[in-house]
Amino acid sequence: MTAPLVRKAKRSGSGSFFLPLVACLLSLSACFPVPTLSPPPSPSRPISPSPSSSPLSASLPTSTPTPAATRTSVPTPTSTPAPTLDPSVAAAIVAKGRARLAEEGVEPLCLRWEDTDGDGEAEWVGLYLRPGEPSQLAAFVLDGETWHDLRPLKKEPGKKDYGLGEYPTCELDVRDTNADGRVEILIWGHAEASIGLLHIFAWDDGAYVLLAPFEGDAGVRLENADGDLAEEVSVRYKAGDGLVWEAVHTWDGANYGWTWERYDWLYLDRPHAYRTDTPERAVISFYLALDDHDLPGAYGLLSASTQAAQSYGAWAVGFVTTVAVEVGAVHELARSDEDTAVVAAQVRAYDNVDGRVIATLWDVDWTVVQTPDGWRLESADTAQLDQWESSYYR
Ligand SMILES: [Ca+2]
Numbered sequence: 563m564t565a566p567l568v569r570k571a572k573r574s575g576s577g578s579f580f581l582p583l584v585a586c587l588l589s590l591s592a593c594f595p596v597p598t599l600s601p602p603p604s605p606s607r608p609i610s611p612s613p614s615s616s617p618l619s620a621s622l623p624t625s626t627p628t629p630a631a632t633r634t635s636v637p638t639p640t641s642t643p644a645p646t647l648d649p650s651v652a653a654a655i656v657a658k659g660r661a662r663l664a665e666e667g668v669e670p671l672c673l674r675w676e677d678t679d680g681d682g683e684a685e686w687v688g689l690y691l692r693p694g695e696p697s698q699l700a701a702f703v704l705d706g707e708t709w710h711d712l713r714p715l716k717k718e719p720g721k722k723d724y725g726l727g728e729y730p731t732c733e734l735d736v737r738d739t740n741a742d743g744r745v746e747i748l749i750w751g752h753a754e755a756s757i758g759l760l761h762i763f764a765w766d767d768g769a770y771v772l773l774a775p776f777e778g779d780a781g782v783r784l785e786n787a788d789g790d791l792a793e794e795v796s797v798r799y800k801a802g803d804g805l806v807w808e809a810v811h812t813w814d815g816a817n818y819g820w821t822w823e824r825y826d827w828l829y830l831d832r833p834h835a836y837r838t839d840t841p842e843r844a845v846i847s848f849y850l851a852l853d854d855h856d857l858p859g860a861y862g863l864l865s866a867s868t869q870a871a872q873s874y875g876a877w878a879v880g881f882v883t884t885v886a887v888e889v890g891a892v893h894e895l896a897r898s899d900e901d902t903a904v905v906a907a908q909v910r911a912y913d914n915v916d917g918r919v920i921a922t923l924w925d926v927d928w929t930v931v932q933t934p935d936g937w938r939l940e941s942a943d944t945a946q947l948d949q950w951e952s953s954y955y956r
């Protein structure tokens with residue numbers, strides 16, 4: 563599976579190379595040294611699930627997780643001061659870059675001046691639209707006299723190939739997204755109505771290589787939820803009825819591998835409708851309600867007999883430390899008769915334990931019963947699979 567977008571890169575420049583150049587020449591400090599030319603991308607989350615909630619089952623009392631994880635110290639990134647540039651040198655660099663782009667017949671949508679190959683010197687990184695039917699976004703690095711195209715993978719025949727994207731966008735970033743000590747070039751693109759693309763390139767052994775391409779029909783986003791410094795890539799797919807199914811990919815030192823999945827709302831609009839027309843939907847709705855901190859909503863998805871066994875107040879107190887809840891791997895295991903089903907799921911609960919966010923992974927089997935109002939959650943068997951401290955919860 564490939565891959566939607568937490569961080570969009572900065573938008574810079576307009577449709578012509580000359581405008582950025584003019585801007586550069588007028589204000590050299592705005593274009594050269596990395597820190598000023600390239601402010602960090604502004605995070606933009608298409609959907610930010612509002613954190614909420616907690617343990618997992620009606621009958622599951624709140625076991626406050628014991629913090630088992632050890633706190634790891636975070637290296638403080640040191641920022642290198644921008645070198646002072648002689649304006650005449652800067653102007654010469656710009657003029658040279660401009661000449662070379664004209665030679666290539668390329669009119670960049672945007673340009674950045676960044677060190678992308680770790681040699682301590684900046685090069686031009688840019689995006690432009692390659693004409694065609696349809697036109698495609700294209701990316702390059704111009705390092706002195708050397709031109710490098712940043713190419714996407716060709717799709718298999720029969721599959722729609724959007725390349726880096728169909729539209730003239732400038733969502734480009736250069737940073738060490740996977741915390742391996744070398745910078746990546748991140749290029750976001752878009753296709754059709756809602757398809758999001760992310761291509762990650764890195765300099766490796768004399769060439770720019772594609773580390774990973776991601777494409778999701780509901781977008782691609784970056785997040786950092788697992789407690790290390792590297793960002794995970796979350797690819798969002800439409801799951802129907804206002805839901806998305808997200809596949810989270812984590813860098814393992816050599817590749818991005820699929821490590822987690824979860825459901826989320828497609829749109830931020832509230833109130834959300836809790837679908838209970840299938841056993842699986844009822845379970846997903848329950849955890850989305852918890853994640854939204856809509857405890858009355860979640861309680862309302864419990865069966866009448868479960869509610870009778872525990873008052874709302876007694877039940878809700880189990881969620882006081884809950885920061886967020888995620889549910890994935892949801893599937894119906896069995897249907898014993900027309901109105902009773904068992905649904906398996908994996909749940910990640912994030913709890914605030916004395917100021918530390920402790921994540922707990924649970925395996926949960928819900929018995930779900932059909933009622934005139936839809937499916938309702940009756941009881942759960944739970945098993946704790948893992949627990950860790952999440953230092954960088956998204
Ligand atoms: Ca360089």
Ligand SMILES: [Ca+2]
Nearest residue numbers: 738740742744
């Ligand atoms: Ca890196």
Ligand SMILES: [Ca+2]
Nearest residue numbers: 786788790792
């Ligand atoms: Ca991470």
